[in-house]
Amino acid sequence: MKIGILFGGKSAEHEVSCISANSIYNNIDTDKYEVYLIGITKEGKFRHFTGSPDMMLDCSWESAVSDSRVDILGNENPAGIYGTDMSVELDCIFPVLHGPYGEDGRLQGILDYSGIPYVGCKMMSSALCMDKIYTKQILNAEDVRQSRYVVVKKNHDTEDVRGALEGFTYPLFVKPANMGSSVGITKVKNYNELENAIKTAFRYDTKLLIEEGVDAREIEVSVLGNQDDIIVSTPGEIIINDDFYDYETKYVKSTSKLQIPAEITKEQIKEIKEIAEKSYRALECTGLSRVDFFIDRKDGSVILNEINTMPGFTKISMYPKLMEHDGVSYKQLITKLIELSFEQL
Template identity: 35%
Template structure:
């Protein structure tokens, strides 16, 4: 019998997305085919402490199912690079750019990828002025206020007036020292999965997020039992093709590798598509849309995990 590949499934971490990571990692741990892999659970605690020191004599490859700062922003990826361990997903640069909403948009704009109108400012700039409306004068209400380096809809507010703007910025600053404010648009929320290496990545069928209110917040994503996605999305063929093409362009713009989920806003009235963001380690829970989009594209969950592990080895030359 061929010796099974030892896969360290990293979970937890010190970010606000600790609980989401535990759910995702549990799903990955359970679904890794046992005839091929020997999964090893490695839960990093909320203070960033590791239960074991990873080494090549203990594990063969790492699946960092970590979301948010520390796990999705290049920090863990850099650590694994120093250890010489193959790992699933984007590298240091792509992870860092993909996690930061300012750097991400700069990369997109440099490649001519459409994004919604937005502004950004630091905590110092916010505290240094009383003219808070002046910081967002190029935008119209409603707006969305977001911490630059956080995911899972944490720290995000929809604001419709100056008082709400001030409260939303304070909430965002609790998570990051840089804040992004985006123009709100009336649009459908579309997602598309990317899977593959630098040269020939593939895209999944697009899915659509079912938004119960003005936007899909943390509670709707992870705590509600209501359906959150329609897969595949019902779109005109041309729009679906544009979604997949833009997803590849966004993936390449940040230097992506392995996997990403690209989120879009689709204005039906105008036909415009905006790339909202790219997630370099999307959720892997039973409700998460990345795996569901690939299942609808003919790649069931265990096969998806196998392809991701194979890509990790391919990048490392193992």
């Protein structure tokens, strides 16, 4: 079976995607799958990458691409890679892309149009989960507890924002509505810092949300499966040694650590797993997602933070580590995700 691994992309998470895809390539079951690497440049060009997989780690991969045409839409040919010296029809796509243009439904729509099976959530659920505001609105309707928040649009009035935040307790978190890996997020400790944080978030999106901070532990679960057969992993905890779990803490300084399993009560485990499955179903997720929670340090209550439909996927990332703890090895997980993609047809 011929698998195309898509990586890179136009978003600010291009580098993270390359690292995740490199890890998947190095661990996929090559006895079952013939693998082709397809990089997407920051300009959105699809390229057949033929160099050393290590070039993905420093994002130098663009210097080692073939002249073959990558045809995902399948206009003249089925989805595949076509050139003077090769003609490869792909059986499945594994899109290891994070953030806008990869995880937000746009790519999924193209793949749906092509008709090729692909790993992960479909177009609508990808779009809904990527947009933090729509996610909150849908889960509010499902009575899922979340942090208090205010939506801010590009043409916002500062005084209106101030009024909407009346009664909120600092710190606040200002977030672009459509971004992952904590890109563009600022922790705001007082009102004077708010406007600069809003400007930062607007570099990445035309709308944002301001959330009330919670003194909380950060708990995550991995969800695997389609709507008829869902597995929720043992919860794990992110132990943070910085001010908050931002992009630099995640990918540059590596000062956080993972605690698996999380040291929480049986009641909290049960509640987290039930909410994760309920939310996964409500947003019609398929394939995989990582669901992130807070546990309030004051009263122990469980608060849903967000859902990531294509979480970080290196061997040391939380999603595969949680599945590994529950008996699904990294290689088995990759195989299972590919198998799940064919069930969605």
